[in-house]
Amino acid sequence: MKARILRRTDALIAAGVVPAGRRRAVERVARRFAVALTPHVVELVEAGGDPIARQFVPSAAELRATPKERADPIGDERFSPLKGIVHRYPDRVLLKPLLVCPVYCRFCFRRETVGKGGALTARELAAALAYIRHNPAIWEVIVTGGDPFLLSPRRLRAIVRALDAIPHVQVMRLHTRVPIVEPSRVTPALVASLAAEKAVYVAIHANHPRELTAITRAACARLVKAGIPLLGQSVLLKGVNDDAATLEALLRGLVALRIKPYYLHHVDLARGTGHFRTTLAHGRNLMRALRGRVSGLCQPTYVLDLPGGHGKVPVGPCYARALGGGSWEIEDPVGKRHRYP
Ligand SMILES: *Cc1c(COP(=O)(O)O)cnc(C)c1O
Numbered sequence: 497m498k499a500r501i502l503r504r505t506d507a508l509i510a511a512g513v514v515p516a517g518r519r520r521a522v523e524r525v526a527r528r529f530a531v532a533l534t535p536h537v538v539e540l541v542e543a544g545g546d547p548i549a550r551q552f553v554p555s556a557a558e559l560r561a562t563p564k565e566r567a568d569p570i571g572d573e574r575f576s577p578l579k580g581i582v583h584r585y586p587d588r589v590l591l592k593p594l595l596v597c598p599v600y601c602r603f604c605f606r607r608e609t610v611g612k613g614g615a616l617t618a619r620e621l622a623a624a625l626a627y628i629r630h631n632p633a634i635w636e637v638i639v640t641g642g643d644p645f646l647l648s649p650r651r652l653r654a655i656v657r658a659l660d661a662i663p664h665v666q667v668m669r670l671h672t673r674v675p676i677v678e679p680s681r682v683t684p685a686l687v688a689s690l691a692a693e694k695a696v697y698v699a700i701h702a703n704h705p706r707e708l709t710a711i712t713r714a715a716c717a718r719l720v721k722a723g724i725p726l727l728g729q730s731v732l733l734k735g736v737n738d739d740a741a742t743l744e745a746l747l748r749g750l751v752a753l754r755i756k757p758y759y760l761h762h763v764d765l766a767r768g769t770g771h772f773r774t775t776l777a778h779g780r781n782l783m784r785a786l787r788g789r790v791s792g793l794c795q796p797t798y799v800l801d802l803p804g805g806h807g808k809v810p811v812g813p814c815y816a817r818a819l820g821g822g823s824w825e826i827e828d829p830v831g832k833r834h835r836y837p
């Protein structure tokens with residue numbers, strides 16, 4: 497029998513992840529934002545405690561929005577020429593075939609849209625693919641959502657094949673949290689649906705070392721065996737991974753699973769996510785702490801997605817300072833400054 501995804505507050509209380517006394521608050525949050533926990537995540541919460549629970553279990557803190565927070569924190573709407581497409585950079589587009597996730601992360605930057613719409617209809621998907629086909633500048637298609645790994649292998653295969661057949665599309669990248677939150681879904685059939693002539697990358701969203709269980713390791717291994725390079729994407733979250741030791745364990749854990757850390761995201765200004773936000777200064781200090789101490793393979797780029805749709809920008813520490821006359825002052829991994837002629 498297939499274990500059920502928990503959505504209702506009653507079910508969360510019965511599973512022991514929400515105390516009965518919080519029922520009213522959690523019900524209010526659930527009326528505002530989508531809630532879901534997979535049985536695997538309930539086990540992760542039981543084994544992993546606070547850093548896992550904070551990410552997935554709704555809390556009253558989500559009802560507090562500040563004036564700086566927004567419904568569309570990274571300004572996607574302005575760059576959406578048609579349903580299911582976001583085209584901000586000339587050479588790449590987002591394709592969002594569905595707005596459903598197996599779990600709903602409490603800090604999600606798309607929290608006002610995910611879990612509220614379903615999948616694109618066949619006609620909408622065909623229009624989105626036609627948009628890509630008719631734009632020869634599009635070199636890469638980033639399939640995201642929602643979570644594209646929730647599509648059936650048959651539907652995923654149809655999308656991958658359609659993109660693979662577009663001559664100017666050279667690279668496909670799928671962004672997913674499924675290997676972490678519902679690893680049993682990464683079946684041989686799902687992996688086979690990603691087979692293509694063109695390069696297919698899978699970017700996996702993970703935020704805490706305790707998310708990297710043996711089942712997740714096996715799911716990642718199946719993808720790697722199929723020749724799919726894996727990238728890691730993490731969000732810097734207060735109370736989850738905002739200390740050097742946890743970040744180091746996460747990044748080392750990802751690389752050991754053959755996942756190359758790609759981005760560490762500063763939390764976007766989505767409504768009701770203030771309890772997750774650290775300062776940029778703190779994030780930069782963490783990046784500085786990792787540099788030199790941890791293998792270069794483990795170093796992600798620390799990025800901020802600018803509000804208003806201005807795009808992603810690296811905001812990590814800078815180690816070089818121009819002195820004029822073509823010479824530079826460079827800081828080494830232990831913080832000592834050197835003149836570079
Ligand atoms: C994040 C994002 C991308 C991908 O950016 P990369 O820096 O290539 O990972 C592309 N389009 C949009 C709209 C995005 O938000």
Ligand code: SF4
Pocket residue numbers: 596597599600601603604605606607610641642643672673701
């Ligand atoms: S899996 Fe991604 S899109 Fe879905 S809720 Fe989490 S952060 Fe948002």
